Amino acid sequence: MPDSLPQRTSQPLASTSRSLPEWLQYLEMLHPVGIDLGLERVSQVANRMGLLASPIAPFVITVAGTNGKGSTLAMIEAVAHAHGQRVGTYTSPHLLRYNERVKIHGQEAEDQLLVKGFEHVERARLQSPGISLTYFEAGTLCGLWCLSKSKLDLAILEVGLGGRLDAVNIVDPDVAIVTTIAQDHANFLGTDLAQIGREKAGIFRAGRPAVLGSQALPASVAECAKALAAPTFQLGHQFNHQAMASHSDLWQWSGQWADGSYVSIDQLPDPGLPIDNAAAALQALSLTGLALDKQAVQTAFSQVQLPGRLQWIGPWCLDVGHNPHAAEYVARHLPLPPQGGRQWGLIGMLNDKDIDGVITALTTRISHWVCVSLPGERGCQASELSSRISAMGGQVHFCADTPELGADWLADVLTPDDRVLATGSFLTVAALLAQLLPTGVALPEGDEHEIR
Incomplete structure (x- = not known):
C-alpha cells in the first residue's frame, strides 16, 4: 500500500469527463479512510466490471512480502520480456508518475488507457x-x-x-510468491511475525504453486501452503543460488520445473538487486512452463533496473527502504566512500514506521546526517528524527523542512569524495528524483580529488 496516500473525505466530486490528474484527485475523496482492508466491496465492483469472469492473462503471478516485492517483480518482468513474452505489471506506490503503477510490455500505461479504466470502475x-x-x-x-x-x-x-485482504487478492494467481516477512505496517498487520506470515500467505491458492523466497520465513507461511495442498518451492530446498567458484562476480541458479524435474543455469550476472529475489523470480517463471534460456536470462539480469532501490545518481544512492529489514540490507550493500570521503545520510520518514529500528540499522554505515520533514499527518518532522539520531550517538548537521531543501544544503558542503544515502520513504526518494542532485563542491582545477 502506498505510504503517501492522503486522508480521504466523504464528499465526492460531480461526475464529469476528467483528465488523469482530475481522476486521481477525485478518487482521494471517495472513501472516509485511506486504508480499509477487506475484499467484499472491491470484489463486488470487480464482478460488475466482469473482471473475475475470466483470467486477466493466460498466466498470473502475484508477489507479496514485507521487502523484495518490487525487485522480484522487476526481475520476473525482465526475464519474461527477454523470452519474447508480452508482460503486464501492476505495482504500488509510484515515485514520479501514477502511470508507473501499470506497465504494458515494458511501457507505462498512457493517460488515456488509465482514464478509460477509471471510467469503467466508476460506472460499476x-x-x-x-x-x-x-x-x-x-x-x-x-x-x-x-x-x-x-x-x-x-x-x-x-x-x-x-x-x-489486499485488493490485489481478488485475482487467483497461477503462482504466488512470498518474498520476506518482517515488521511493517504494524497498525494494520500487528507485530506477530507468524500472523504477518499468515496474512502474506493469504495469496496462496489450493493446488497452485507457492514460492517461498527466503530461508528465514516464519513456519506459518509453509503451514498455510500445506493446508491448501499448494506445491511448495522454498529457497534453500527446492531452489537455490550460489556463487561460482571460478567467477566470483557470477552466480548459479538451480530449481525445479512444475513436474519436479531439476533445472540449473550458471554464469548469471549480478542484477544489482537481491539474489534471493532473482532466484525466486526464476523459480516462479519455471512454474509457468516458460522454457528458460540461459542467454535470455543473462541479458535480462544484466539490464534490469528498478528506480529507488540502491539507485545511484552520481554520488547519491537512493533507496526507498522504510523498515529495519530493508535498512539492514541497504547498510550491508552500501559501498564505502573513496578514502577521505564522508558517508552522509539524508533521511525522511513517516511517523508510523519503526524509526528507531531503521536508524539503528543505518548507523553502522552513516557517519553524518541530514534530517528532513515529510508532509501530511503521517510525516515525521526533521527535529524528531534528529533527536532520535542524536540519542543514538549520531551526528546531525542540518534539519530541513523538505527533502529538496536538505539536498540544497548538502550542495554547499559535499566534497567530490563524499557519498549520500537518501532513504526512509518513497516520499523522500520521489522528491529527490524530481530534481537535479548536487555532485559535490568543485575543487580548484588540477586538484587530485577532482570529480571522476
Whole structure:
C-alpha cells in the first residue's frame, strides 16, 4: 500500500469527463479512510466490471512480502520480456508518475488507457447500490482492467499491504510468491511475525504453486501452503543460488520445473538487486512452463533496473527502504566512500514506521546526517528524527523542512569524495528524483580529488 496516500473525505466530486490528474484527485475523496482492508466491496465492483469472469492473462503471478516485492517483480518482468513474452505489471506506490503503477510490455500505461479504466470502475461502482472504494482499491481495479484489455502472455501483480485482504487478492494467481516477512505496517498487520506470515500467505491458492523466497520465513507461511495442498518451492530446498567458484562476480541458479524435474543455469550476472529475489523470480517463471534460456536470462539480469532501490545518481544512492529489514540490507550493500570521503545520510520518514529500528540499522554505515520533514499527518518532522539520531550517538548537521531543501544544503558542503544515502520513504526518494542532485563542491582545477 502506498505510504503517501492522503486522508480521504466523504464528499465526492460531480461526475464529469476528467483528465488523469482530475481522476486521481477525485478518487482521494471517495472513501472516509485511506486504508480499509477487506475484499467484499472491491470484489463486488470487480464482478460488475466482469473482471473475475475470466483470467486477466493466460498466466498470473502475484508477489507479496514485507521487502523484495518490487525487485522480484522487476526481475520476473525482465526475464519474461527477454523470452519474447508480452508482460503486464501492476505495482504500488509510484515515485514520479501514477502511470508507473501499470506497465504494458515494458511501457507505462498512457493517460488515456488509465482514464478509460477509471471510467469503467466508476460506472460499476455507482450501480445500485453504490459502493465506496478507497484510492488504492479503485486504482487496483483500474489496473486490472487495463491488463485484461492488453492481450498479455503474463500478468505480474504486486500486493500493496498484507496479502489476504489486499485488493490485489481478488485475482487467483497461477503462482504466488512470498518474498520476506518482517515488521511493517504494524497498525494494520500487528507485530506477530507468524500472523504477518499468515496474512502474506493469504495469496496462496489450493493446488497452485507457492514460492517461498527466503530461508528465514516464519513456519506459518509453509503451514498455510500445506493446508491448501499448494506445491511448495522454498529457497534453500527446492531452489537455490550460489556463487561460482571460478567467477566470483557470477552466480548459479538451480530449481525445479512444475513436474519436479531439476533445472540449473550458471554464469548469471549480478542484477544489482537481491539474489534471493532473482532466484525466486526464476523459480516462479519455471512454474509457468516458460522454457528458460540461459542467454535470455543473462541479458535480462544484466539490464534490469528498478528506480529507488540502491539507485545511484552520481554520488547519491537512493533507496526507498522504510523498515529495519530493508535498512539492514541497504547498510550491508552500501559501498564505502573513496578514502577521505564522508558517508552522509539524508533521511525522511513517516511517523508510523519503526524509526528507531531503521536508524539503528543505518548507523553502522552513516557517519553524518541530514534530517528532513515529510508532509501530511503521517510525516515525521526533521527535529524528531534528529533527536532520535542524536540519542543514538549520531551526528546531525542540518534539519530541513523538505527533502529538496536538505539536498540544497548538502550542495554547499559535499566534497567530490563524499557519498549520500537518501532513504526512509518513497516520499523522500520521489522528491529527490524530481530534481537535479548536487555532485559535490568543485575543487580548484588540477586538484587530485577532482570529480571522476
